[in-house]
Amino acid sequence: MTRSDALFEARRPAMTGLAYRMLGSRADAEDVVQDAWLRWRKVETGSVADGAAFLNRVVARLCLDRLKSARARREVYVGEWLPEPLVDEDFDAAPGALDADLSVAFLLALERLTPLERAAFLLHDVFDTPFAEVARTLGRGEAACRQLAARARQHVRAERPRYRPSVDEERSLTAAFLLAAMTGDEMSLRNLLAPDVVWHADGGGKVASTLRPVHGLDKAVRLILGIRKKWPAPEGTTARLARINGQPGIVLAQAGTVFQTIGLELVEGRIAAVYTIRNPDKLARLNA
Template structure:
């Protein structure tokens, strides 16, 4: 075996950096925390005896997952005392991510919300098994549990997710069409046009974190949600007049979404979940300024699993 060198070690790490971020983000639901976990993984990798590392990918995965789990456990209390609904931190994603349905689904806002209801161990096992295709034995080594315990956790997590996250087959083109129509209707204050796009059972979740004006409980029903968004085109928000607010259709969390900007900053993001007919079943609106940093940087993440 040849001796490791700093340049080679850095190259090996960067080979797997995208994978490490993809895993950490799905476990944490926070781009900032995922980036911190990846950076900490680099520090641990730099200080390790890499001559003894037979499989760098598995070794790095183990490091970043353990770091992510530590962060997730420490964040639990903060999320339990959060003001209003807690939503994941949105990220800009590659346009072609939506072409791979499994990748897009696993990083969607709706899926990340469901994953938040799992225990830290179940979440890590589900992400590694169902999203990245790790074997039970590999996962057992990574999370330092028995293979039997991993199989049980995988089963619990899979059943939990299936019960709360039924899959729909709305095509990416249909999703984009509805998102474009939603944007036009919302910015035009057209309640009737919005109603045509919404499922009668639609639910709007808004995350302001107690720092900006947002609903602290879910808004339920097509009429209430349409009225809420129609106000976007007619009412000032956080000191920004409607005429000074700009909305853009972008790739967010594996699908089409909206970014609202005003007064030189990102004000909010909006992502959609669709029912079997292509109508909007759920809307996730993130306005907490602490969660908009990843979008504000303009950095586009490739969170594919392959």
């Protein structure tokens, strides 16, 4: 392996992480990194003073190009759009430094930014890129990039998880929620869900799901009980605890094929948000 190849492979996780946060899709992120690889192979290594900065610049620009078509697709998306889930089977894994910036709430906050705001914020605040380099990447002045990042920061600050439960608390609440939902235990659901809980679902118009977020304890409980009654879990369904975008969650499968993931956001001992992914396109990687 050449030094050029070694540098690219060393930077691959960071580039994939940047692209995923920009696009909300692991599949698209990997395509972007592959495109970056093809461009990297054409570069004379000696002509690049800072290979890591160059690669981040290429990835960010490729993502900005892709966001133009992605936004058009999401305008006609059926129901609520949620990012493709990142699943870690090791529930007890210690959280990484960037886990808070993988949460679904945080990624949805990024979706509400302009592409340039998102890029400026991620490059500087999440990936510690100096504003001089951010400016070079975005083709804007440093002052303009500082303003972009500042506006983005105001919008997303509140969406970074501030409450960090212990792994034991996460496991206990997640297992209790799974049992209550599968058995239709209304009292337990009411004790587990926060009064202002929000239920999110993404079926992409390909499978049954709610089309808009469901707000409030009473509506969420009725929804869960209604789903259990109308669409009981198929025979042979298995459920396992996992981390979904760095937070506690559940993976549901039938005959080994994942058909749903459920991510939970916990706040002060209650479940504040539920994120269910049912769109088979977004679960394809889990079944590869």
